[in-house]
Amino acid sequence: MLSKSNIKRITGLHQKKYRKQEELFVAEGIKVINELLESSFQLEAIYGVERDSLHIPEEKENTFEQITQAELKKISFLKTPQKALALFKIPTQVDSKHTGLTVLLDDVRDPGNLGTIIRLCDWFGVTSLICSAQTVDCYNPKVVQATMGSLSRITIVYTDITAYLEKEQRPVYGTFMDGDNIYASTLPEEAVIVMGNEANGISSAIAQLVTQKIAVPRFGQLQKTESLNVATATAICLSEFKRGYTIEK
């Protein structure tokens, strides 16, 4: 039986304020939960209408609580609640040196876009993602659901991106309408790639710290498409940076 105070505590985690306070985030659905259970994330509690398909490690068995579908509905963030909901500890942010490719987000606001970008980083072997303080929280339930487990494989750091870029030694790439054709550019193995806000692109303060302005050329005769969505632009940029270094056949 879920107590009223517990329901309140879990649904409160929808808000960043309470996630920060409790240092917990919510994951839903057997698939996402099982992926996170295999990762370095620490399980705090797990609520399920059944436990058979959940891969709960033995030492964490006491964190499982059997609930009814009606109770799950009370704590779920999803329109169609899945069979389980789990709480994981938000890891402490570590200040490590980033090498290779790093993606840096200048105020990306849409949870779906951030989730897609995290999956793309995972796919392309980008292990560090730097986010401005105004970028949507990666522990937002919508982001957690959209990442499909990739969240556990990327180091995500929220920081003052101006200060971060000022100290950066690697070349800093950013996409601008008047940038150099990305397809004709020789792209390095080590770099920071800045992606901007959905509506406003890269802010002028950050633009000044970009050392290499690039552009994804637009094709077609009408030339009216205003811009690429930030997630698809990230896909194209990462593909271009990595295509020369294929490790699979």
Place this chain on the structure above:
Amino acid sequence: MLSKSNIKRITGLHQKKYRKQEELFVAEGIKVINELLESSFQLEAIYGVERDSLHIPEEKENTFEQITQAELKKISFLKTPQKALALFKIPTQVDSKHTGLTVLLDDVRDPGNLGTIIRLCDWFGVTSLICSAQTVDCYNPKVVQATMGSLSRITIVYTDITAYLEKEQRPVYGTFMDGDNIYASTLPEEAVIVMGNEANGISSAIAQLVTQKIAVPRFGQLQKTESLNVATATAICLSEFKRGYTIEK
């Protein structure tokens, strides 16, 4: 004043059945409506809380109806209704010959993905998009909003994709985990690119009609990311097909 029957008719357009019956679709927001007003789409009716920012052509002035914010809320599909809602005629599907690059969707179900793919086609100069009958309707309000006007610049055909591919002369590309590295392939100017369903990928019946199996290689050491989202995979494929034919600097 909006009549009850009119409200019912407009909200009914949320459903494909009624869109088909009425041959109308809904667009919302000044920006999207103005983009469609500039296109070949035919305006049927336009409801706005103000008309100043709407670029209604003179001969269509009689289609404008001033409504209140409360009335707009009754007919809007958006959580936060914009200032106007318009009805446009669904164009008759034309059977024309497709040349250059054509994207073909095998049961893409998510409106956001279809909207993003339409924008990508527009960006990369792909003028024809072929959809299986089970692919989400491109006149679904969520798709219309996501395309940001690109909808008017792409020829979209819903058809029996098996029959379409059986008659196709161009090479048919499709992405598969065991396909050839797309980065190492010489890609032609004329081709059909098949993109599959979000959960199941390309169906086996369609896979048999694919003449060139390609893959976007996965990077990183963990190699756990299951798959790319269909919209980001489309972005990478179109970028690869087009990168050799840059027309801008």
